[in-house]
Amino acid sequence: MPFPLLKSPLVAxxxxxxxxxxxxxxxxIKLAIEFFVMEH
Incomplete structure (x- = not known):
C-alpha cells in the first residue's frame, strides 16, 4: 500500500x-478515495 499513513499503527x-x-x-473504497484526494 502506497499510503504513508500506514506508518501509524492505529491507522494500519x-x-x-x-x-x-x-x-x-x-x-x-471511500477511504481509499479520500486518502488519494488528500495525497494529491
Whole structure:
C-alpha cells in the first residue's frame, strides 16, 4: 500500500479491521478515495 499513513499503527489497524469486514468494501473504497484526494 502506497499510503504513508500506514506508518501509524492505529491507522494500519483500522484499515486491516475494515478490510477484514466482508461488508465494508464500500467503506474501504471511500477511504481509499479520500486518502488519494488528500495525497494529491
Amino acid at each position: 489497524w483500522t484499515m486491516w479491521s475494515i478490510l477484514g469486514e466482508k461488508n465494508s468494501a464500500k467503506i474501504w
